Amino acid sequence: MAEKDDCGTEAEAMEEALRSEGVRLTRQRKAILQVLAESADHPDAHELHRRAQEADDSVSLATVYRTLSVLETKGVVQRHAFEGAPARFETADAPHHDHIIDLDSREVIEFTSPEIERLQKEIARRHGYEVVSHRLELYCRRRR
Amino acid sequence: MAEKDDCGTEAEAMEEALRSEGVRLTRQRKAILQVLAESADHPDAHELHRRAQEADDSVSLATVYRTLSVLETKGVVQRHAFEGAPARFETADAPHHDHIIDLDSREVIEFTSPEIERLQKEIARRHGYEVVSHRLELYCRRRR
DNA sequence: CTTTTATTGCAACTCATTCGCAACTGCAGG
DNA sequence: CCTGCAGTTGCGAATGAGTTGCAATAAAAG
Numbered sequence A, B: 001m002a003e004k005d006d007c008g009t010e011a012e013a014m015e016e017a018l019r020s021e022g023v024r025l026t027r028q029r030k031a032i033l034q035v036l037a038e039s040a041d042h043p044d045a046h047e048l049h050r051r052a053q054e055a056d057d058s059v060s061l062a063t064v065y066r067t068l069s070v071l072e073t074k075g076v077v078q079r080h081a082f083e084g085a086p087a088r089f090e091t092a093d094a095p096h097h098d099h100i101i102d103l104d105s106r107e108v109i110e111f112t113s114p115e116i117e118r119l120q121k122e123i124a125r126r127h128g129y130e131v132v133s134h135r136l137e138l139y140c141r142r143r144r
Numbered sequence C: 001c002t003t004t005t006a007t008t009g010c011a012a013c014t015c016a017t018t019c020g021c022a023a024c025t026g027c028a029g030g
Numbered sequence D: 001c002c003t004g005c006a007g008t009t010g011c012g013a014a015t016g017a018g019t020t021g022c023a024a025t026a027a028a029a030g
Helices: A002-019 A027-038 A045-055 A061-073 A114-126 B002-020 B027-038 B045-055 B061-073 B114-126
Strands: A077-080 A088-091 A098-102 A108-111 A129-142 B077-080 B088-091 B098-102 B108-111 B129-142
Touching: A002 A027, A027 A045, A027 A061, A027 A088, A045 A061, A061 A077, A114 A129, A114 B114, A114 B129, A129 B114, B002 B027, B027 B045, B027 B061, B027 B088, B045 B061, B061 B077, B114 B129
Parallel strands: A098 A129, B098 B129
Antiparallel strands: A077 A088, A098 A108, A129 B129, B077 B088, B098 B108
């Protein structure tokens, strides 16, 4: 099916990017990359560990954390620390976006707003700053 | 001096608000409220503990945390968990605002943007949600 | 295949924050 | 002013996410 093909492709693309950065591709890292590519939700480290172990039960939690750090510094994944919960991860394939967090289901919805982005830069400039990174999260509930 | 008077007033206002909520005003809580009222920066729990102990060295860290929880649920203080750092606190006297965090000095600058606020609500609505709370933080560096 | 050196699993550790519990203390009522 | 007791406290132990030291292992270069 198409999704699986895409994920395979995405995992390969990430592996390629890492190889060219001189990152050694171990069995464990491949498993983690595969899981990340297949995950449309935003899993946390424990969930990724659980999923990665299905493919290779030798993967330890420590390695999941270490791998996520490497992938983050290489720009392959993004880490999001939402309010009062362990950090969650997603592949960094899509361009920048912000998040709506459904307070009831904990589901995460992505959105972008060039307008808000522009306003942020302008506010920073007014205060003599330039934006290095930002965090915009809307904690929401479904409207009745 | 004026500032001290204001702080005294602010601490009293908070005490009053708490009393009317049926919160017992202990020596330790008064010390913590006083410190919070005097703090223009955004101290974390350990810093508040250090400052509160100057007035009353019996204040324990556990009590600082417990008091901050009470004050937060009573709407008297606000907790902010910025990236990769312990939570920081401020009195909830001023109306809602967002934050610029100076990555070099860790200083916090407050700002508001009704325009961004409006856009957030609109985005949430477009996705079938209503905003319960949000978090907007700009991690910045001074412009050269 | 061997070597070199990054990576791994494990268990022990850190750090912010919370909790159990016995001792203590505001404060409502005498 | 004095009492009683439910709400609070200090202490130390516990928790939970995330990190780290170390000896064993395994990519990848030759």
